[in-house]
């Protein structure tokens with residue numbers, strides 16, 4: 001049961017603002033959630049037969065895929081896969097200022 005692959009248009013990012021952004025620092029580099037590219041990508045995989053849903057930016061579609069897959073094949077175990085993107089950036093080092 002493969003529906004048409006939905007392209008990510010406006011309206012698909014309504015839950016983007018609740019994404020917590022953790023910032024890690026190492027030396028002069030900082031790593032944060034990549035806001036330039038796409039948001040996290042969600043996917044589901046059946047642990048019985050290994051079939052997987054399409055990867056989408058919405059959690060709803062992989063979850064619906066699980067329910068459809070369970071209804072069609074009776075498989076009940078699934079693995080949820082979330083792919084998130086990070087971006088490393090070089091910090092601007094200010095000379096002469098102790099800002100800690």
Ligand SMILES: [Zn+2]
Nearest residue numbers: 046048049075
């Ligand atoms: Zn299956």
